[in-house]
Amino acid sequence: MxxxxxxxxxxxxxxxxxxxxxxxxxxxxxxxxxxxxxxxxxxxxxxxxxxxxxxxxxxxxxxxxxxxxxxxxxxxxxxxxxxxxxxxxxxxxxxxxxxxxxxxxxxxxxxxxxxxxxxxxxxxxxxxxxxxxxxxxxxxxxxxxxxxxxxxxxxxxxxxxxxxxxxxxxxxxxxxxxxxxxxxxxxxxxxxxxxxxRVPDLGNSSMLAELRAGWQAFSAHTWLWTVTLQFTLFNLIVWAPYLVLGPVSADRDYGGPEAWGLIVGTFGGGSLLGGLLLLGRRPSRPLVVTTLITFLWAAPSAALAVRAPLWTVCAAALAAGVSSAVFNSLWMTTIQQHVPADSLSRVMSYVTFGAYSVGPIGLALAGPLAEFTSIGLVLAVGVGWQILANSVVLMLPAVRNLHAPIFGPEESSTANPTESADPTTFDTTTT
The missing domain is CATH 1.20.1250.20 (MFS general substrate transporter like domains)
Structure with a gap:
């Protein structure tokens, strides 16, 4: 206990x-x-x-x-x-x-x-x-x-x-x-x-100069821009088609919107389970763990592509939900631990921009491509891409060799204790 x-x-x-x-x-x-x-x-x-x-x-x-x-x-x-x-x-x-x-x-x-x-x-x-x-x-x-x-x-x-x-x-x-x-x-x-x-002294630098500085902080870490690129293409090739074609598959093969609601709900339950399983665990090589477990991201697409039984699709969605929770937690923690605090928001804006930028293109193309070929083929291409991309990322030394920091008892204080803040920069709304 x-x-x-x-x-x-x-x-x-x-x-x-x-x-x-x-x-x-x-x-x-x-x-x-x-x-x-x-x-x-x-x-x-x-x-x-x-x-x-x-x-x-x-x-x-x-x-x-x-x-x-x-x-x-x-x-x-x-x-x-x-x-x-x-x-x-x-x-x-x-x-x-x-x-x-x-x-x-x-x-x-x-x-x-x-x-x-x-x-x-x-x-x-x-x-x-x-x-x-x-x-x-x-x-x-x-x-x-x-x-x-x-x-x-x-x-x-x-x-x-x-x-x-x-x-x-x-x-x-x-x-x-x-x-x-x-x-x-x-x-x-x-x-x-x-x-x-407290905020860093950025002088009179322009927004464009600060964006360039943020890009330099982002691109300086091979593991950071590589995984971001992988995630960007994942949204384009794997997840956007799944979101568009999943409901169509549920309607065609599994009886309608109730089945899709069950699949989506199971994914959410998997996310909750993944978060619970990760609590208290700090893998020494977090990006190796995230890359291995995100092979499971393609599981729902694979199950739908072969028209597996509904319970199999739900099991695949559960596994993908667990994978999503583990990835998001370890990924965010890794960034927060390795990127300087004074550039963290700019770096995260590049990461998030990559995640959202091409997703709408995937949403727009998934339907027409499935009509021209088939739902199963479009989903299968996404599965193949996820396996290939994860395998390539796993081979990168920058990913395999990144270790989580080890904290001793003397470092058990909060990351930014109030006592260390500059009192002259306190907001008047602070209680």
Whole structure:
């Protein structure tokens, strides 16, 4: 039992516990809103084309603003940037809710507000990635990232189900209002954090110069840009086709949307299981572990390609969910431990930009390619690519030889204790 409790010892850190509450709440609201917005648009008389435009209106500005948001995350106190991001998201979602409740939500307004939400997401993410090492002890970063990943997984599973129930008994606009309120809770948690607001002295350098410096920090690590490139192509060749063709396969071979819901839910359950299994474990060569386990990312595509029984597809989705949780936790921890803190947000903006940049292309091409060839062939190509790419990455010395740092008892203090912060840079909102 003692060993089990040790896996949750990071909750003894006040800053992490406070932030965790806000993060869980806002993620639950966000996952609910993704379902509610679709129904709100359709119930307001919107077409499928309108819905596609609304979804794209959020993703496109998020991609466009990511790199600039990384600069802000390194130039300004990260908590302040996240407060600004959550304020933008709360305002945009709250305004959407009011418009839909009033029954007067023109498409142009919905598109503009969805774009504002995408900008808020872009602002939040790089600063969030950089803040985690400030609120968790460096020897507990792996547990902190695992717990945050588990929270995201739980929200991804529970949010859509809860949203569906609330839409049925209230309205989609009400769920959007709940999402706006969830960001207010996140804002409250951020205001309660006792973290220093020290930022590096960047002088009068331009944003372009800071982007170049961030690129240099990113490209200086062979393992970093290699795995990022692998992940970018994974989204293009493997995951985007799976997301498009998976529901079609479920409808064609397994009885319809209920089967797809079961597959997606099983993936979420696997993510939660993976996070639990990783707690308290710190592999000495984390990138070897992530590369080996992400062979399983292709398992659902392989099962669907050969029209395996539904229980086999679900088992493959479970394995992929475990793989996803282990990869995300170890990957984030490795970056946080090896990239200097003053460039971490910019580096993470390049990593995230790579993850999102070509995904929409894969989503757009998967359907036409499957019509021209077959669903099974497109999915099989993704499986083959994942096996080839992982094998190549595993051969790289930069990946195989990267070791996790070893922390001694004397390093058990928090990564950025409040006492060491420059008191002249404290935000007046700090409690």
């Amino acid at each position: 003692t060993g089990f409790r040790q896996r949750f010892v990071v909750f003894r850190e006040r800053e992490f516990s406070v932030f965790f509450i806000g993060y869980v709440t806002s993620n639950l609201g966000t996952s609910m809103a993704s379902v509610a917005l679709a129904f709100a648009v359709l119930h307001n008389g919107g077409s499928l084309t309108d819905l596609s435009l609304v979804l794209a209106a959020r993703i496109v500005p998020m991609v466009l603003f990511l790199l600039g948001a990384g600069v802000l995350g390194d130039r300004l106190p990260r908590r302040r940037v996240m407060l600004m991001a959550d304020s933008v998201r709360a305002l945009s979602q709250g305004t959407l809710a009011v418009l839909f409740l009033a029954g007067s939500a023109p498409l142009w307004a919905v598109l503009a507000l969805a774009a504002c939400g995408g900008v808020g997401e872009a602002l939040f993410r790089p600063s969030f990635d950089g803040l985690v090492p400030e609120i968790a002890p460096k020897e507990r970063l792996s547990e902190a990232n695992s717990l945050l990943g588990m929270a995201y997984s739980v929200a991804s599973v529970a949010g859509p189900a809860l949203a569906g129930a609330l839409v049925a008994v209230t309205s989609a606009a009400t769920v959007l209002l709940v999402d706006a309120l969830s960001y207010l809770i996140s804002i409250g948690a951020l205001l309660m954090l006792r973290v220093g607001n």
